[in-house]
Amino acid sequence: MSSAFNRRRFLDAILGAGFISTIAAVAYPVWRYLIPPVSGEPATQSVVAAQASQVKPNSGLVFKFGSKPGLLVRTPDGELQAFNAVCTHLDCTVQYKPDTSQIWCACHNGTYDLQGNVVSGPPPRPLERLVVNQRGDEVVVSRT
Amino acid sequence: MSQIIDWVDERLDLSGIRHFIAEKGVPIHTQKIWYYLGGVTLFLFMVQVASGILLLLYYRPSASEAYESVQFIVTQVEFGWLIRNIHSWSANLLILAAFAHLFSVFFLKSYRQPRELTWISGALLLFLMLGFGFSGYLLPWNELAFFATKVGTGIAGAVPFVGRGMLRFLRGGDDVTGATLSRFYALHVAILPAMTTVLVALHLLFVQRQGMSVPMKEARRLRAGGFQKQMPFFPDYILRDVLVWYVAIALLAALAAFYPWELGRKADPFAAVPAGIRPEWYFLAMFHTLKLLPSHILGFEGERLGVLAFGLAAALLVVVPFLDRRASREESSPWFTTVGLAALLYFVAFTIIGYLAS
Numbered sequence: 001m002s003s004a005f006n007r008r009r010f011l012d013a014i015l016g017a018g019f020i021s022t023i024a025a026v027a028y029p030v031w032r033y034l035i036p037p038v039s040g041e042p043a044t045q046s047v048v049a050a051q052a053s054q055v056k057p058n059s060g061l062v063f064k065f066g067s068k069p070g071l072l073v074r075t076p077d078g079e080l081q082a083f084n085a086v087c088t089h090l091d092c093t094v095q096y097k098p099d100t101s102q103i104w105c106a107c108h109n110g111t112y113d114l115q116g117n118v119v120s121g122p123p124p125r126p127l128e129r130l131v132v133n134q135r136g137d138e139v140v141v142s143r144t
Numbered sequence: 145m146s147q148i149i150d151w152v153d154e155r156l157d158l159s160g161i162r163h164f165i166a167e168k169g170v171p172i173h174t175q176k177i178w179y180y181l182g183g184v185t186l187f188l189f190m191v192q193v194a195s196g197i198l199l200l201l202y203y204r205p206s207a208s209e210a211y212e213s214v215q216f217i218v219t220q221v222e223f224g225w226l227i228r229n230i231h232s233w234s235a236n237l238l239i240l241a242a243f244a245h246l247f248s249v250f251f252l253k254s255y256r257q258p259r260e261l262t263w264i265s266g267a268l269l270l271f272l273m274l275g276f277g278f279s280g281y282l283l284p285w286n287e288l289a290f291f292a293t294k295v296g297t298g299i300a301g302a303v304p305f306v307g308r309g310m311l312r313f314l315r316g317g318d319d320v321t322g323a324t325l326s327r328f329y330a331l332h333v334a335i336l337p338a339m340t341t342v343l344v345a346l347h348l349l350f351v352q353r354q355g356m357s358v359p360m361k362e363a364r365r366l367r368a369g370g371f372q373k374q375m376p377f378f379p380d381y382i383l384r385d386v387l388v389w390y391v392a393i394a395l396l397a398a399l400a401a402f403y404p405w406e407l408g409r410k411a412d413p414f415a416a417v418p419a420g421i422r423p424e425w426y427f428l429a430m431f432h433t434l435k436l437l438p439s440h441i442l443g444f445e446g447e448r449l450g451v452l453a454f455g456l457a458a459a460l461l462v463v464v465p466f467l468d469r470r471a472s473r474e475e476s477s478p479w480f481t482t483v484g485l486a487a488l489l490y491f492v493a494f495t496i497i498g499y500l501a502s
């Protein structure tokens with residue numbers, strides 16, 4: 001009696017383990033499939049953002065920095081500054097606001113100063129700064 | 145006709161269905177108007193399924209073609225504008241109806257024992273409808289939707305610990321790209337419909353098995369020996385339901401004909417966000433709340449706290465029947481009514497403020 005009972009329990013356990021393994025064998029590859037692969041593209045190091053003569057003082061433009069947008073600003077004093085244009089709040093693309101000479105994010109009204117520091121609104125961190133170099137008339141922007 | 149029915153009856157025994165049709169009744173009382181909301185929600189869902197399948201015939205889910213294909217539908221395909229407008233407007237009416245249905249059964253306390261499972265399945269359905277709205281919004285690949293999706297998925301990214309993984313999972317990568325569009329497309333036309341079908345079936349099954357609940361006051365009167373007036377479901381009630389559906393059709397047709405749904409400009413990942421960006425109205429209250437939160441509260445990122453609070457509120461909504469013990473004992477629970485009213489007020493007020501602010 002008790003040996004039959006044990007045998008039954010043993011077989012149930014084997015069967016259960018079999019079912020669980022089947023589920024795991026299906027679920028694991030599906031789970032891994034759902035997670036997108038990390039992009040193989042190397043992070044962009046440097047690009048030509050614009051022709052210096054095109055960027056007037058107190059204006060800004062969005063350029064392509066690899067797969068991300070970058071923001072090139074010429075301050076009212078004529079200095080060139082570049083940032084990763086992805087807002088540190090929720091990833092919107094920021095823009096230069098000439099009337100306040102600040103960088104502005106339209107999504108939740110976040111503002112940054114011309115060093116990329118947060119002035120007001122929800123962004124938790126300063127914008128990532130990029131390095132600007134001039135090569136003739138070309139503005140070369142690169143990662144620090 | 146009757147010969148055909150007899151023929152089927154002989155083979156499949158329709159007595160169950162016959163019995164069901166003859167017996168099903170709907171209670172009549174002063175609050176019975178709220179019974180229509182679930183039905184109209186279901187009707188609008190069927191409108192979505194039908195118009196959505198039609199859109200599938202021309203829509204192309206890729207970053208380079210999606211916008212153009214929608215443009216093609218509304219400008220070249222005969223009555224394409226009508227199908228797209230119906231699908232867009234009906235989505236909004238559907239969510240409005242689902243919200244109204246939820247609040248009405250909440251205030252009537254219809255969730256009380258023994259209808260807890262009906263409530264839970266309904267609340268999950270509402271979340272699914274919001275998922276439909278969110279994923280569908282991106283499909284035309286226009287500027288507004290593109291950035292709204294960035295922000296929306298970014299909010300998911302603010303969830304503590306699992307946020308980063310959720311964000312990558314939703315976007316199909318680190319950024320909103322064509323990969324995101326493919327994912328949202330699969331969600332919108334396959335995964336969510338499958339889940340919704342199962343849940344709607346359960347929801348209706350529960351409602352069938354238990355019959356319509358009656359408001360507490362009415363139930364008390366019945367227990368005291370009062371008489372429940374009933375209306376037969378077939379054909380009296382179903383005809384009234386259909387009448388309400390006709391009103392919905394008229395409203396939809398008018399909206400679709402006179403207020404075409406905008407397409408806007410094609411999304412450009414390398415353009416600054418246009419001013420006045422905002423999500424669909426049913427996410428506005430949440431959007432505006434997050435906008436008002438300071439960047440740090442007590443050393444935590446404001447966003448994270450906000451997202452946690454909304455997650456908590458959603459979880460509480462699902463388990464309401466188990467929290468409201470008084471209602472399950474058929475006692476009035478004014479606290480729940482008050483909190484429900486506050487939630488409704490907050491939702492309406494913040495939606496309006498959010499609308500005016502953007």
Ligand code: HEM
Pocket residue numbers: 178179180181182183185186187189242243245246249254255259262263264265266267268269270273344347351355356357358
């Ligand atoms: C796609 C969404 C939904 C559909 C298609 C739907 C459909 C229906 C239908 C046809 C009924 C029967 C008629 C009526 O009572 O109005 C019903 C009842 C009910 N629904 Fe929903 N519903 C949906 C969403 C919801 C939501 C969001 C909730 C709340 C969380 C909910 C909770 C209930 C409850 C508790 C009942 C029972 C009411 C009673 O028996 O008096 N439903 N639903």
Ligand code: FES
Pocket residue numbers: 087088089090091092105106107108109110121122123295
């Ligand atoms: S995304 Fe920039 S302020 Fe929210």
